[in-house]
Amino acid sequence: MRLFFVLVVGFASLLASAQEINYVKVYYPHINKAELAVVDGKYKDAFENYEKAFAAVPRAFMKDYFNAAVCATYLGDATNTYKYLLEVAGKGISLDFIKDETAFMGIQQDPSWRNFEKEYLAKKREFDQKINKGLKDKLTKIVERDQWFRVRGAEAFADTIVKVDRQNATELDYIFDRYGFPGEDQIGCGDGGMPIIQYPFYTVIRRQTPENQTVNFSNYLMTAVRNGRMTPHSATHIMATINGNDVFFARHVFKIMTDESLSMQGKPFAAKLNKWVFRQIDGADEQRINEMRLQNGMETLAEYRKKIIFALNDNRFLFPYRSYVGIWSVNNPDIASDYLEGTVVLE
Structure with missing residues (x-):
């Protein structure tokens, strides 16, 4: 019984520790250095900084795993190319997308590629089973409601659209409060297996301009950035709209x-x-x-x-x-x- 208690307390401490990781301090600075090295064509420096970023957090962003894999393939490092592409699979991105990418054309001739494909597909299937489908469906319905009257005539349905925006904001507020801000590991980051840079529900948040604001989502956005559920660039771009500056x-x-x-x-x-x-x-x-x-x-x-x-x-x-x-x-x-x-x- 005492051992069980110690294990529970230990697990709780680890969980609390993981939740307190601030991506702003330990993750994004390394990603910035990695990306600037990519721009300069210094793929070894870039790869090393990506690895430092990954070591600092429990889960990284899909785009960063992908970019690390690209760097690895340009360095002739097949082992790490496969390693980080499997992390991409673990975010819900399709194998077809990977196979069509210029950077990965050469490695597809590698004798190990066929076995890698099987492992990739298995990893993606596993992720597809783990995502919060209920949460994803809720967000999809909100986006569909956001669009329904707009595509049929924004001027004709102006009053109705105001009500819809108010309802959508209230529902998003409830969802974020209950589930936390939805990120890649909660709802995936692929549409039909293709990468999504900005989720459709981000557009619904943008409707909350100062002139028509039911909820100001700025605090949710900045918390999502700290917790690694949203990039700081996406958050600040949305905040420019909802705060009017x-x-x-x-x-x-x-x-x-x-x-x-x-x-x-x-x-x-x-x-x-x-x-x-x-x-x-x-x-x-x-x-x-x-x-x-x-x-x-x-x-x-x-x-x-x-x-x-x-x-x-x-x-x-x-x-x-x-x-x-x-x-x-x-x-x-x-x-x-x-x-x-x-x-x-x-x-």
Whole structure:
């Protein structure tokens, strides 16, 4: 009986310890270093930092396991390529997705690949059985309700949509309070086996703008970041919408598209049209923003821009940063001028 009590207490202590792990402090800084090394083509440095990140937490993000596997294959390290691809399988990603990726074309000729395929499929089946299907179904219904009236006419059903948004916010609040914020290990991170960078229910959270807010989800988002259920970039990007201000500069890079290039020729901003730009800010302000970003698990703005331009031009790695840029179509010169004032073309 005493032994049982000791075991229970010991398990409880371990559980509490695991729950207290702060990904902002022990995980994201290593991932930042790994990703910057990837951008520079230093795959050995990147791989070493990925391994440090994985050693610090019980479960890492799928994109990071995937990127570590890509680094391993470029280093000619088949053992670790297989090891981290199996972690990807344990997140619900299909084998077909892996087989279609450029980085893994060569290793498919390896004599061990056929056995690896069987192990991968078994690991994915095991994960598919473990996810919280009830929770996933609840989120799917909320997303479907969010879309139902909007696709049939947002203006015609404006009053109904306000009520739906209120109901959805209340239900999400209940779900997050009961289950915690849904992350990869709770609901998977693949749609038909393909990776999801931002879950559809994130869009429902974004509906809670300051003008139409039933629940402010900021505390849930930041807790999810600390607990490793959401990346800091996704959280701050959503918070820019629901709080009405982009204090972390999550929307730092954008592009103004236009079909009226001729009418805008000769304008001071013409050279910035149809190009990626970012807003230049005062040095002191940038330092303050950088400190805030670093304290919340992100990189400096200069490093953020570096990752974005890499992600826009290189598809070998799962870098989510291309999904955080903004693209707007503008044909009015005055509006284009307002958007582009004080910006610099991202090279």
